[in-house]
Amino acid sequence: MTDFTMTRRHFGLLAAGVAASAAFPFSVRAAAGETAIAATFPGNWEDGYRTVLTPLVKEAGYDLTIAPSMAQDQLAKVMASPGNPPYDTLLMSPGQMAIALENDLIQKIDPSRLKNWGMLDPAFQGEYGPTVTIEVNGIAYNPDMVPKPKGYRDLFENPAYSGKVSWTGFASNTAVMAYTEMAKIFGSGPSDMAAVFKLFKDHPEHLKGVVDSTNHQMTLFQQGEIAVFMCSTGNVARLKSLGMNAEFVQPETGSPAAPVNIHLTKGAKNLDAAYAYMDAAISKAAQDALKMPPTEMFPTNKDVALTPEIEAYVTRDQLAKMVYPDWAEINKNRPDWIRQFDALVAG
Amino acid sequence: MKASGFPYVIPMLLLSVAFFATPLAVLVGFSFIGSEGATLANYIRFFGDAFNFRVLVNTARLGLETVVGTTLLGVPIALLYWHSGKTTRQVIIFLTLIPMLTSNVVRTFAWIVILGRQGPISETLMALGVTGSPTSLMFTELGLVMAMCQIDLPLIILPLIAILSRTPVQFSEAAQVSGAGPWRIFVTVLLPLMLPGLLAGWILVFASTSSSFVTQAVIGGARNVYVPQLIYREVGTLFDWPMASAIAVVLLLSTGCLLVAMTMISRHRRLVGHA
Numbered sequence: 011m012t013d014f015t016m017t018r019r020h021f022g023l024l025a026a027g028v029a030a031s032a033a034f035p036f037s038v039r040a041a042a043g044e045t046a047i048a049a050t051f052p053g054n055w056e057d058g059y060r061t062v063l064t065p066l067v068k069e070a071g072y073d074l075t076i077a078p079s080m081a082q083d084q085l086a087k088v089m090a091s092p093g094n095p096p097y098d099t100l101l102m103s104p105g106q107m108a109i110a111l112e113n114d115l116i117q118k119i120d121p122s123r124l125k126n127w128g129m130l131d132p133a134f135q136g137e138y139g140p141t142v143t144i145e146v147n148g149i150a151y152n153p154d155m156v157p158k159p160k161g162y163r164d165l166f167e168n169p170a171y172s173g174k175v176s177w178t179g180f181a182s183n184t185a186v187m188a189y190t191e192m193a194k195i196f197g198s199g200p201s202d203m204a205a206v207f208k209l210f211k212d213h214p215e216h217l218k219g220v221v222d223s224t225n226h227q228m229t230l231f232q233q234g235e236i237a238v239f240m241c242s243t244g245n246v247a248r249l250k251s252l253g254m255n256a257e258f259v260q261p262e263t264g265s266p267a268a269p270v271n272i273h274l275t276k277g278a279k280n281l282d283a284a285y286a287y288m289d290a291a292i293s294k295a296a297q298d299a300l301k302m303p304p305t306e307m308f309p310t311n312k313d314v315a316l317t318p319e320i321e322a323y324v325t326r327d328q329l330a331k332m333v334y335p336d337w338a339e340i341n342k343n344r345p346d347w348i349r350q351f352d353a354l355v356a357g
Numbered sequence: 358m359k360a361s362g363f364p365y366v367i368p369m370l371l372l373s374v375a376f377f378a379t380p381l382a383v384l385v386g387f388s389f390i391g392s393e394g395a396t397l398a399n400y401i402r403f404f405g406d407a408f409n410f411r412v413l414v415n416t417a418r419l420g421l422e423t424v425v426g427t428t429l430l431g432v433p434i435a436l437l438y439w440h441s442g443k444t445t446r447q448v449i450i451f452l453t454l455i456p457m458l459t460s461n462v463v464r465t466f467a468w469i470v471i472l473g474r475q476g477p478i479s480e481t482l483m484a485l486g487v488t489g490s491p492t493s494l495m496f497t498e499l500g501l502v503m504a505m506c507q508i509d510l511p512l513i514i515l516p517l518i519a520i521l522s523r524t525p526v527q528f529s530e531a532a533q534v535s536g537a538g539p540w541r542i543f544v545t546v547l548l549p550l551m552l553p554g555l556l557a558g559w560i561l562v563f564a565s566t567s568s569s570f571v572t573q574a575v576i577g578g579a580r581n582v583y584v585p586q587l588i589y590r591e592v593g594t595l596f597d598w599p600m601a602s603a604i605a606v607v608l609l610l611s612t613g614c615l616l617v618a619m620t621m622i623s624r625h626r627r628l629v630g631h632a
Contacts, residue, residue, distance in 0.1 A: 086593045109596075179579055181594040218496060220579040222586075229466065229575075233473045235495055345595045352590070353408040356582045 045073035046283035048272075049097040052078035053225055054248045058305035059291075066290035072283035080223075081106040082181060088115050088275060098278040099287060103145070103183050103268040105337040107138065116273040123285045126292045126311065134269070134310040141269040142291045143300075143307040145242045146324045146332060147187050148260045150249070155237035161261035162192045165238065166213050174237040176219035176227045179355070180348040184224055187266035188240040189347075190335050195263060201339055203347050207354055220355045231256065243306060243323040251304030258323060265324070267332035387602035399603035409587065409604075413611060416584040419501065420567040420615070426506035427513045427562050428555065434510075435517035435554075436547070439526065450518070453511045461508060465572045468504040469495065472576065496578030504576045505566045512565060513558030520554035556623045560616055567612055584608045 046067065050059045056078040067074040079087065081102045088095045088110075100106075100116065110116045118137050121127045127135065134141035149159050156170055165171045178185040190200040197205025210217055219236055221227055227239040232254060239245075241258065249256035272288050274281075290296050297309040301317055308320060308329075316325065324332070391398045403409050438449045456464065470476055474491040482488045494500030528550070532542045570585040577583065584604060591601035 080593075082594050086596060089596060181590070217580065221496075222574045222579055226575060229469060230495070233469055234475055235469075235473050235493060345597075348590065348594060352579070352582060355579050356408065356412070357580065 044280040044283035046287040070286040095275040098284040139273040150241035152237040176236040247306035264333040390599040420563040423505040423566040431513035439521040472500040512561040516554040516557040
């Protein structure tokens with residue numbers, strides 16, 4: 011048998027071959043069209059957008075990469091690489107959008123590039139991107155473990171909820187909207203957070219269930235560790251789809267709501283693909299699919315009829331009556347609230 | 358004349374400078390940035406807040422508790438390996454490595470089930486009559502230390518096994534023949550022999566535990582705050598990178614001090630002198 015000796019020339023040729031073969035799929039992909047890198051929220055959003063939008067964007071001749079990331083994390087990552095954003099589009103509520111605008115991270119869109127733009131109500135046609143859904147917030151509860159809560163006050167005054175309610179910190183949009191509502195109920199107005207902090211001090215049993223995010227709360231809910239948490243309708247739809255006995259209740263003082271928008275990042279490299287993704291997200295085909303379980307997203311496309319399940323949460327007429335927080339005021343106070351709440355929770 | 362080996366070290370030096378020293382220098386540089394140029398304000402703000410100092414102490418305590426826990430669990434397993442035959446050794450190695458092939462995130466979420474109200478710990482305590490109602494160890498430091506001990510156990514077992522594999526079993530037999538009891542054999546013969554492995558394990562376990570963001574956040578909840586969560590909050594929520602860098606530098610220095618202390622203890626003459 012002939013011995014084989016690896017020379018430097020052989021090694022060089024081999025390395026070049028490996029590099030060329032590794033690069034081949036990318037060159038083929040580049041020839042086929044652009045790929046939009048779209049940041050979406052993890053969990054339900056990630057699954058829904060990947061499943062429903064990828065084929066629609068493909069039909070338009072582009073690829074789509076769904077990158078799961080919380081809105082605050084999206085901001086942090088885009089800020090970390092100015093001029094070279096890791097995402098072509100961002101998915102955000104008005105609170106984060108205000109920060110993105112302040113830091114010059116997003117750009118105005120050209121609506122003429124979106125075929126489905128006219129299908130949106132004018133309220134959903136933002137100059138910085140379309141609104142793809144309205145997240146309606148409230149209280150999730152397990153009917154096997156606790157009675158139906160009337161609202162935030164009930165959670166603190168009815169002993170049936172003692173030790174069974176979970177909260178998150180002020181970094182979460184869902185939490186901050188609940189806390190501003192509680193500040194109205196227990197204090198002098200939405201920014202009177204001292205009243206909310208006092209409430210938690212007076213009810214230390216509520217501090218035991220404070221965790222980092224709504225995603226953790228959903229895991230704990232599944233395990234029977236908690237029975238109540240502040241949520242969006244999407245969280246409850248997801249839990250139901252997993253076979254959990256979870257119900258959504260609108261607080262008696264009103265449901266806080268937040269539009270969710272797709273934004274184009276400043277310096278986005280794949281503009282055509284990004285527009286194709288945006289257009290797919292507001293299309294009838296996509297929203298008809300995303301309104302079904304387990305996502306049950308409220309459709310912003312006028313041609314999409316609401317399902318009975320979504321109408322049980324909120325109807326189109328009720329949208330105007332939802333509570334839309336003052337995000338400028340929240341953003342101004344948020345860092346201080348975060349630090350104060352963390353110190354309070356840690357005791 | 359023997360050729361100098363220095364040229365062969367150059368690639369490694371360049372890599373270290375590019376991927377370790379430079380990012381570290383950037384991190385340190387960032388920590389001194391203020392609104393009006395170079396400043397110590399971030400450090401002053403960090404140490405001026407008693408909450409931050411308590412978080413730092415909590416993080417060090419969590420690391421040390423896990424080091425103690427993994428040592429108490431890991432040493433007997435390593436000694437069992439040392440005294441066992443080939444098959445048992447293979448089983449021990451297999452059982453040690455398998456968890457390492459599973460993601461920390463998965464193992465962390467498995468601990469939610471174990472530590473929860475309906476988990477095996479709670480049910481065992483109730484069956485034994487220790488508790489009258491379901492008990493949850495979630496969001497407690499005890500629960501977190503238990504989870505961290507399981508997750509980081511291989512980090513102490515493997516260095517110990519590496520050391521003991523090179524040590525003939527006859528060492529302990531010779532001490533036994535000389536009249537030493539099991540405890541004396543352990544303290545005067547085995548412990549000094551295992552010390553380098555223990556030291557390596559302690560360093561790995563301490564560093565891994567004190568920086569384990571996911572497990573700390575999920576099992577510890579928001580009530581038990583540790584330094585990695587503080588850094589994440591500054592970067593991801595408050596976007597205050599200079600402050601996050603200052604906290605990271607403080608964590609690095611405090612961890613470094615503890616590791617130096619561990620090294621000095623392990624090199625103490627009275628400990629090593631017996632070996």
